[in-house]
Amino acid sequence: MRKSKQETAHTRRRIVETAAAEFRRNGIAGTGLADVMSAAGLTHGGFYRHFASKEQLVAEACTAALDSTIDGLENAALGAPQGQRLRKIVSQYLSTAHRDEPGEGCAVAALGGEIARTDERTRAAVTDRLLKLIDLLQRDDDSPPAAESKRRALVAASTMVGALILSRIVTDRALSESILRHAKEHVLGSSTTPRES
Amino acid sequence: MRKSKQETAHTRRRIVETAAAEFRRNGIAGTGLADVMSAAGLTHGGFYRHFASKEQLVAEACTAALDSTIDGLENAALGAPQGQRLRKIVSQYLSTAHRDEPGEGCAVAALGGEIARTDERTRAAVTDRLLKLIDLLQRDDDSPPAAESKRRALVAASTMVGALILSRIVTDRALSESILRHAKEHVLGSSTTPRES
């Protein structure tokens, strides 16, 4: 039953990615290792050939999830003209599609409270990705002083994470959508062109 | 061992309040009923004399937690002069004390992701309290048009919840504090300096 090194590496990656989705969908404490393994097409006994503990999987799954979210936002920005990049990023993050698919979305929004309770190593890795996200928000902001634009990006990240979480909790559909819309308009600033999907 | 009606009501309230704190400290899925009951000074067997299920306790604990947070913010506002009330509310919410004591703080910030995954009834009750919080942020905002100030309050709530969550995740102490500080300055600044399309 032994698998080739290539297959082993591929399986490991598949477990991490499956876990990243399941954790975001059902929470870390709400997801069992057997759930993850069977969703990855394996039996749960094999888990410890790849990871030392659930804790290790949590750390890797959280960083993998955030890397993929940042990648997605970066790619969206690259596909837009220079002046429209920040708008593209914020629109994608604060979209109803993102709200409705937590399993493929931002891990901080889906798991924020749980991540705040994990060990320091996981939180340090998440902090690193958070800084990358803030950098991304800053990169396409054309306000001149760097300190000012960093401040803005920090606040923008807070508003985006908070709005997505609130939009997922709220049972009133119209309210949920107005949270997303107003957060987006606010982050982009009413000075720039209003209106866009 | 039967207790008087008054004692029974008191015990029930104690269980709800203990649960509200434990859930915010360790997460809903991370807190067992036995944990809650023993923290309330009881054995776990008696739980079902008061509640039909854990789900029911979760609903009551979440609303109780939010009610107490709103009460605390309202009282802080009442102790401040007219023009300083919003500042008082935002400062208290975005304080390091709030960041460091999730068990006594905002349930949306501590449990946002988990609440988003609970049943509709709980989320409806939380939505109701969220609207009260938004109302509170709006009440002491002196910008004239009601629609505009509602929009602002919605965004302020998002920023506050997001900033508190991020400040709890981040391992860099200075970064954690600058998230809180900049979010606070931004929320208060954009309220006293109105600009809109």
Added chain:
DNA sequence: TGTACATCAGTGAACGCGCGTTCACTGATGTAC
């Protein structure tokens, strides 16, 4: 190069443990007369 053996990815059963929930029991409270 081919062969013999060690390695180890994955299986499936099992471990102790804590979960939410149930239940027989207790004795003080509440109620009917």
Added chain:
DNA sequence: TGTACATCAGTGAACGCGCGTTCACTGATGTAC
């Protein structure tokens, strides 16, 4: 009013179940000669 009985809050043990983790086993892969 006092007395007899029904109610039920709380206890402590038990239920089945799923959790994270371990382990003997398998057989294909990797390696040493």
